[in-house]
Amino acid sequence: MSWVGDGDDPLLEVTAGGAAAAAVGQHADRLATDKIASRIAAGDAGLWGPAAEADSAIRLGWTGLHATTRAILPALAELRTALAADGIDRVVLAGMGGSSLAPEVITQTAGVPLVVLDSTDPEQVRAALAGDLARTVLVVASKSGDTVETDAQRRVFEAAFAVAGLDAGRHLVAVTDAGSPLEATARAAGYRAVFLADPTVGGRFSALSAFGVVPSALAGVDVVRLLDQAAAVADILTEDADSNPALVLAAAIAGTSPLRDKLMLVDEGSGLIGLADWVEQLVAESTGKAGRGLLPVATNSPAGEPPELSSPATDVLAVRFVALVDDVDDPAAEVSIPGDEVTVAGELGAQFLLWEYATVVAAHLLGVNPFDQPEVETAKDAARHLGAAPPDREPAAFVDGGIEVRATPDLLLDPDGVRIEDAAGVIDALLLSVPDDGYLAVTAFLDRAENVDLAQVRDALAIRTGRPVTFGWGPRFLHSTGQLHKGGPPVGVFLQLTGAPAVDFPVPGRPFTFGQLIAAQAADDAAALAAHGRPILRLHLTDRAALAHVTHLLRSRRVPA
Numbered sequence: 001m002s003w004v005g006d007g008d009d010p011l012l013e014v015t016a017g018g019a020a021a022a023a024v025g026q027h028a029d030r031l032a033t034d035k036i037a038s039r040i041a042a043g044d045a046g047l048w049g050p051a052a053e054a055d056s057a058i059r060l061g062w063t064g065l066h067a068t069t070r071a072i073l074p075a076l077a078e079l080r081t082a083l084a085a086d087g088i089d090r091v092v093l094a095g096m097g098g099s100s101l102a103p104e105v106i107t108q109t110a111g112v113p114l115v116v117l118d119s120t121d122p123e124q125v126r127a128a129l130a131g132d133l134a135r136t137v138l139v140v141a142s143k144s145g146d147t148v149e150t151d152a153q154r155r156v157f158e159a160a161f162a163v164a165g166l167d168a169g170r171h172l173v174a175v176t177d178a179g180s181p182l183e184a185t186a187r188a189a190g191y192r193a194v195f196l197a198d199p200t201v202g203g204r205f206s207a208l209s210a211f212g213v214v215p216s217a218l219a220g221v222d223v224v225r226l227l228d229q230a231a232a233v234a235d236i237l238t239e240d241a242d243s244n245p246a247l248v249l250a251a252a253i254a255g256t257s258p259l260r261d262k263l264m265l266v267d268e269g270s271g272l273i274g275l276a277d278w279v280e281q282l283v284a285e286s287t288g289k290a291g292r293g294l295l296p297v298a299t300n301s302p303a304g305e306p307p308e309l310s311s312p313a314t315d316v317l318a319v320r321f322v323a324l325v326d327d328v329d330d331p332a333a334e335v336s337i338p339g340d341e342v343t344v345a346g347e348l349g350a351q352f353l354l355w356e357y358a359t360v361v362a363a364h365l366l367g368v369n370p371f372d373q374p375e376v377e378t379a380k381d382a383a384r385h386l387g388a389a390p391p392d393r394e395p396a397a398f399v400d401g402g403i404e405v406r407a408t409p410d411l412l413l414d415p416d417g418v419r420i421e422d423a424a425g426v427i428d429a430l431l432l433s434v435p436d437d438g439y440l441a442v443t444a445f446l447d448r449a450e451n452v453d454l455a456q457v458r459d460a461l462a463i464r465t466g467r468p469v470t471f472g473w474g475p476r477f478l479h480s481t482g483q484l485h486k487g488g489p490p491v492g493v494f495l496q497l498t499g500a501p502a503v504d505f506p507v508p509g510r511p512f513t514f515g516q517l518i519a520a521q522a523a524d525d526a527a528a529l530a531a532h533g534r535p536i537l538r539l540h541l542t543d544r545a546a547l548a549h550v551t552h553l554l555r556s557r558r559v560p561a
């Protein structure tokens, strides 16, 4: 069945087939009758249960950002002109999760350059520092203002500008909440601009706020068009109608029975580059708690169709990002689509608002609070209090060809209880441990620019395990699927990849280096996952040249029948 967001010139189109269509038939009408959409737009904090009200009461500002964000556009335009007059035309964005994912999608889709630095990997930080600093402006984006990764990136750039003999303040812009530590730091350091964001908008819902538009506009994106795309569908998305695309999408992704909680996000010519990475954080961090949640699987399969969809398991749902169909003959027409699938079409600004509504309605259906991230706060606190000596490194169980192997105990024994002493064997043990309703999460605390080919192991592992496989770069995924890994259904199995960096350097003013910071973040995440009873295999490359060997092992070794 197909729902078109409006008349014969669709701005949004959501279609559902099979189990997803059945879910829409089962839930959309009640969601409309219960006036969920209009209540969200009206700021009704009571839709997610009493325990969530403290959060939901201050986290619904995103419903109006397409209008309220316009207030900063004149100052933003002036700043862009002033920067150009100063010969500053390279924009680097330091921010994690919701503070960088939307600008990344916005600028990639618009085809304008933006260096997104959302890593503490020393090699990735060094690459961002290697640009022409005289032509560089660093946008430091952090709602809380004390995210350890962003603070470290800020510190090293401030020092680099000074060493280069530049007036650092003229190369620095901040986006943060009023009263945050970053606001105070930026003003004291004379940043040339400090944009205060809407405090009633959480990070993963901030795409249309200053967090989304400041870096994008400075990079050269027409953000008025982006806001207009959202404004054009705002009314449709608040309609209490079973044809409301947000209600349809929410029912399709969260209302199937049995629940298809592994969402295979597949791009099929949408033109929206990287949208899956933004949806991944929004859906995983909003729904992945209380032992429930939806696992978005961002797939960049070279063949186009991810292996998981060749014969989809009963807990898998395909969500395809497609181009809008211009000539819709009959807007009310119901077009059937094959399989247990959902297709979503719309301009980027419209999709931001669509997915935000759909996600909070999905959380309503799942019975979870979409606005907190309890397990991530624990990780953020641990990182904030990193002392002079990062947590002692767990000793390796064994070393095999330059690969230090660490693992939860069960993975180190073969089916006969004999201790495994080779990397290939322990990889097999890991893949065999993926439950029938589970998933494998590969987390690579490496350089996502330099090691980009590593992401291709996702498909190979999906074939080997026959289960959904996610691939995330660390520490970036900690602000996305990290919440779901620890707070969601306890069915994940984890492969963590780390590597000794070729370079390392201190975080100015802190008692650790970038290499120590990222190693500590990986160790903390592994410990947290083990504490949640999740199997985890950690492969540490004493030389990143061994990555080719690890990739071969992941791709090639057969799991015994």
Ligand SMILES: O=P(O)(O)OC[C@H]1O[C@](O)(CO)[C@@H](O)[C@@H]1O
Pocket: 096, 097, 098, 099, 141, 142, 143, 144, 145, 146, 147, 150, 203, 204, 285, 373, 376, 377, 478, 479, 480
């Ligand atoms: O913008 P901040 O406060 O630096 O937080 C960055 C990200 O970390 C989280 O708070 C937790 O992952 C996200 O919700 C947020 O987008």
